[in-house]
Amino acid sequence: MVSDVIIIGAGISGAAIARELSRYKLKVLLLEKEAEPAFGVSKSNSGIIHAGTQNPPSSLKGWLCVEGNRLICTQIASDLGLDFVQCGQLIVVFDLADLPELEKIKKEGEELGVKGLEIVDRAWLDKNEPNLGPEVKAALYVPSAGIISPYRFVYALVENAVKNGVRLLTSRRVTAIRRKETNGFEVVAGGEVFRARFIVNAAGLFADEISALAGAPTFKIVPRKGEEYLLDKKREHIANHIIFPLPSKTSKGVLIIKTSDGNPMIGPTAHDTLDKTDLSTTDEGLAEVLAGARRMIPSISAGDIIAYFSGLRPVAGKDFIIRHEAAAPGLVNVAGIQSPGLTSAPAIAVMVADILKAHGLKLDLKEEFHRLRPRPVHLFQVSPEETRQLIAKNPAYGDIVCRCELVSAAEIRDAIKHGARTLDGVKFRTRAQSGRCHGGFCTTRIMKIMREELGFPVTAITKRGPGSELIKDERQ
Ligand SMILES: Cc1cc2nc3c(=O)[nH]c(=O)nc-3n(C[C@H](O)[C@H](O)[C@H](O)COP(=O)(O)OP(=O)(O)OC[C@H]3O[C@@H](n4cnc5c(N)ncnc54)[C@H](O)[C@@H]3O)c2cc1C
Incomplete structure (x- = not known):
């Protein structure tokens, strides 16, 4: 063709x-x-x-x-x-002498057509973002x-x-x-x-x-690596907005990020690398991210972190x-x-x-x-009453496969019907395997469902494509 x-x-x-x-x-x-x-x-x-x-x-x-x-x-x-979710962002300063920097970002944003920008003071922040640390003095509020x-x-x-x-x-x-x-x-x-x-x-x-x-x-x-650290869902309400410091020449800085799945995230770092496959995280990256995040919200601790990853910006x-x-x-x-x-x-x-x-x-x-x-239905996003209605229509919504993230067998089958072919594909679509146990309880159940839906043996099921099989057939 x-x-x-x-x-x-x-x-x-x-x-x-x-x-x-x-x-x-x-x-x-x-x-x-x-x-x-x-x-x-x-x-x-x-x-x-x-x-x-x-x-x-x-x-x-x-x-x-x-x-x-x-x-x-x-x-x-x-x-x-x-x-x-349009939660808005805050770009914070730790010194009122940096207010002209915020004014510059505001002016440049307005030139680009960004609406609703407003410089807010500490009293506004105390009311709308109560977990901010004492070092934060003012912010640019960016509602869009x-x-x-x-x-x-x-x-x-x-x-x-x-x-x-x-x-x-x-x-x-x-x-x-x-x-x-x-x-x-x-x-x-x-x-x-x-x-x-x-x-x-x-x-x-x-x-x-x-x-x-x-x-x-x-x-x-030239890849520019960014390390990110995911926090436990119990810290979901640590911030009401995405919180940024003033940007540096190469990045927007270490942020406190709300995510659409609930777990807040801190990061990313920004360091150039020569290796397009280097997705490692480092002790230095963790220290840099924790220090940056804790300056904005001091109650964040290393114990809140449940997962980490890095990404490479294609610069x-x-x-x-x-x-x-x-x-x-x-x-x-x-x-x-x-x-x-x-x-x-x-x-x-x-x-x-x-x-x-x-x-x-x-x-x-x-x-x-x-x-x-x-x-698509995500049980973690719906009310108990809606969940009851879903189960009444399809009992597989009541068959919870991932306990950490509340993902049912119905959602996993739906993800496969919509194209998931690997364990990561199921995870990214449904969140099953994304919680604190990292799939310790649910991976084998998901593999069983994949085998039923796709009709291939469990030995052919991979984490993210050929070479990442989980089970080896010793008879071969
Ligand atoms: C740490 C970090 C944080 C970021 N945060 C944000 C953010 O909050 N907001 C935001 O707007 N942006 C953010 N970005 C930027 C954003 O992630 C990227 O701009 C975007 O994902 C790039 O998408 P892409 O489709 O161009 O590249 P990719 O997602 O990499 O897609 C390219 C695809 O091409 C495929 N491919 C490569 N070579 C071949 C080949 N030879 N044959 C066939 N296929 C091939 C790859 O497998 C890949 O799937 C962030 C980036 C990083 C690293």
Whole structure:
């Protein structure tokens, strides 16, 4: 099959682009090297839908962030049934001498179109954010920021894109790209050859390698590692907003982050590394994050931490690179998508559609575009009365598999029906295995359900794709 567009990479960028292009009468193929979407940078971040502040007014990422925030708040979160909460953010200062810095962030944010910014004093903070430490003197209140589950955001976009005709192929690592003499490309992935007129390169940390394969070695990705530490759910109400310090030159600083699943998070660090696979966490990172977080909320302690991870920001200079490459006509790069890439993705997708159109792709709207996606049930988000009603309709909602996070067999079967093929895929969609016991009690039950639903043996069930099998068949 010849596609109009092949999108390489099913992270938030590729997923949003796929959904945007699925509005039009196009053949779109989404290729992902991992076993499932959202296994790259898009799974390891802070899950903040930024307002747009802390970006230079002239930057591409600044205006895409503001537009992405607007699209998520006004359309996408409700259309796709996302668990988005607009909780607002505070950027705090520890010295009133830093107030001019806050004024500068406010002015720059307003230039970008961020609404409702207000400098608030200690009396306001005592009333609205009572756990802040005594060092905090004032803050910039940013009401339009919010939180989301980053992987469920990707899954919702991909699912809706597929419903609208996009073809998704996972476990297809792109290893070669040949440009045809007339026009278009041949893309080799997982041993198969796919043809398309246009390629959109949304390969995250590997976007520089894909661009070079297509004949445009025009930039280099330098990963910037961020370590994050998740706190126990019992600290859920430690903060009412996402809390930031003043930003540094390379990052927004160590934050206290509310998450859409309840567990607060502290982090991230920001240190450049040369290794695109280094997802380690370190004692130094932990010390840096704890010190930064405790300066804002002193009651946070190391004992609150139940899990940690790190993510790598795909940095290619100061701004995003979103452009058609003259050196490889037909190639559109979506690269250097560091923070706020999660927020900007819906706006990036619209921009990419415009670039493709400007380079000859015909964008005719389909007669029917399925805009809506039903919100999946998460027992941890519903009231006891709603739970009773669900169990009355389907007793599998009463069969609790993950006790830490209150996830039922019905939700796990539903996640598999919606595309989960690995234990991490089930975890990211449902939260089963995410609690304090880290799957100690529920993993074997989940494997049994996967075997029943998917019809393959437990020895073929992996944590995150080939090589991460949990059970070995000694007879082989
Ligand atoms: C610690 C941290 C915190 C962050 N916090 C926030 C935040 O709070 N808010 C926010 O807006 N942004 C945040 N970000 C930024 C955000 O996570 C990224 O901008 C975004 O996830 C990038 O998405 P992507 O789709 O471009 O890349 P990815 O998610 O990495 O997707 C690229 C995909 O391409 C696939 N791929 C790569 N090579 C190939 C190949 N050869 N063949 C086929 N497929 C391939 C990968 O497997 C991957 O799935 C944060 C980032 C980090 C690291």
